[in-house]
Amino acid sequence: MPEIPSMCLLHQWLHFIQITVQHHDHHLDEVLVLPIILASGALAIILMWIYRGRTFRHKSHQNSDLEGIQPSEIMLVLTSSKSRKMVGRKGLLPMIDYNLLEAASNSFSELNVSAKRVSGDLYKAHFNEGITALVKKLNGGKQENEREFENEIDLLSIICHPNIISLVGYCFHAETRFLVYEMMENGTLETQLHGPSRGSALSWHIRMKIAVDTAKGLEFLHEHCDPPIIHGDLKSSSVLLDSGFNVKISDFGLAVAVGSQNKANLQHSGALGHVAPEYLLNGELTEKSDVYAFGVILLELLMGRKPVEKTAPSQCQSIVTWAVPQLTDRLQLPNMVDPVIRNAMELKHLCQVAAIAVLCVQPEPGYRPLMADVLHSLIPIVPIELGGLWGP
CATH class of the missing domain: 1.10.510.10 (Transferase(Phosphotransferase) domain 1)
Known part of the structure; x- marks a missing residue:
């Protein structure tokens, strides 16, 4: 059953109360009307609270709904990746198969480099059905690599804002770590x-x-x-x-x-x-x-x-x-x-x-x-x- 916006839900409950009171006006003692109103109002507030809680939880798990990439396109990436799930502090991110990233980036060719950076170069990756993404190949020693990799996953799996990059997924390959972001056509x-x-x-x-x-x-x-x-x-x-x-x-x-x-x-x-x-x-x-x-x-x-x-x-x-x-x-x-x-x-x-x-x-x-x-x-x-x- 589709969820009803909270204000609409409250309006319907108030309307219901009004009809109930009018219908039973001749059969209920005036003393009983107030408890009915209070109980109905409390129930409406509880339902609003439940709805808002659902909405908040729903939004908190929308970190993979990327700006500029349709949900159907995301699903294609995920199903193509034979993904496993990794839990960040508060979210799920897909593990994308290395072979898929390698093919999409033309074996991480210099021609696919979007930006060279100390923390890790960015590569343009072209997946099936015209889907594109950015792949960050983390540089540095193993300990630094792992710490920064985990930090990005922990933070970006719970942050959702129009001006913060969205994380599509991640990848391990030997000791190298990869992060897959939404596509940014104009680079850095x-x-x-x-x-x-x-x-x-x-x-x-x-x-x-x-x-x-x-x-x-x-x-x-x-x-x-x-x-x-x-x-x-x-x-x-x-x-x-x-x-x-x-x-x-x-x-x-x-x-x-x-x-x-x-x-x-x-x-x-x-x-x-x-x-x-x-x-x-x-x-x-x-x-x-x-x-x-x-x-x-x-x-x-x-x-x-x-x-x-x-x-x-x-x-x-x-x-x-x-x-x-x-x-x-x-x-x-x-x-x-x-x-x-x-x-x-x-x-x-x-x-x-x-x-x-x-x-x-x-x-x-x-x-x-x-x-x-x-x-x-x-x-x-x-x-x-x-x-x-x-x-x-």
């Missing part, structure tokens, strides 16, 4: 900004949409997860983009829950240009560490520069040390912007985004804003048609 933000196209596909408005989507994902991790989750490895290569340049944050291998004693492995993360100074100094990792990393991404979107660039054969300069001292100069600011988007935005919006970036990368964590505040500041800059609030 790092490749879009610093690859061959040099950001040419990213207009000012698209860049601001990417910033807002990324902020939404982080705000969800910090404000709506219990306990809050610190990503700990956020960088432009962790920001995946679908065909419409919608963001999905990935790379949760080093993520930790607030209050956890676990420490991320900086040498293995490959995110040194995005790492907050307090973590480099004393290993302190908080939500404000993610805010700092977001600020670096915002600077990349504005300037089109890499987080760390060589200034001499043996010298490097971070985008933070290069940009921040100049960002407060309103006249100089337009000249610092990526040429692809130069003069493509209102100066007041450019100044506002620059000010947000400066706040996010403050050396002292206490001076950095919360991701919720960052999100509320950025949304008015994005056009309505791209999910923001701004209109001409």
Whole structure:
């Protein structure tokens, strides 16, 4: 029997009470009417509670219902994989047969590489019936490999948000571990900004949409997860983009829950240009560490520069040390912007985004804003048609 929405269910019970009272008005003593109403109301509330519990449990197991991939397509992948089931902390994920992944990725050919990363390269995988997915082949030593693999499964099997990557399944092969994600046609933000196209596909408005989507994902991790989750490895290569340049944050291998004693492995993360100074100094990792990393991404979107660039054969300069001292100069600011988007935005919006970036990368964590505040500041800059609030 189909489930009835809770408000509709309550309405039907109230209607039933009304009819009952009217029908028995001449046969029931007035004293009995109130108990009937109270009992019926209590029953309606209980049914609503049961319904909401069912709905919550149903939603908690929808982590495999991927954005952009139809359920029928998912079932094809699962049935083709001869899958076994592995239980994460709160969910079921299919084990996908290695031979299927190998065939779908053309034996993990270089031609199928979507992005090269320290934590693990991403490969485009083409399954039957035109289904595509991303396969992450984890790098590193066996212990690091296993820890990050289990961490991603534990977290992504229970997190469901439009701006967090969805996990289709996983695979073991000898000592190598594989994670299978939903397909992201436009690869990583790092490749879009610093690859061959040099950001040419990213207009000012698209860049601001990417910033807002990324902020939404982080705000969800910090404000709506219990306990809050610190990503700990956020960088432009962790920001995946679908065909419409919608963001999905990935790379949760080093993520930790607030209050956890676990420490991320900086040498293995490959995110040194995005790492907050307090973590480099004393290993302190908080939500404000993610805010700092977001600020670096915002600077990349504005300037089109890499987080760390060589200034001499043996010298490097971070985008933070290069940009921040100049960002407060309103006249100089337009000249610092990526040429692809130069003069493509209102100066007041450019100044506002620059000010947000400066706040996010403050050396002292206490001076950095919360991701919720960052999100509320950025949304008015994005056009309505791209999910923001701004209109001409």
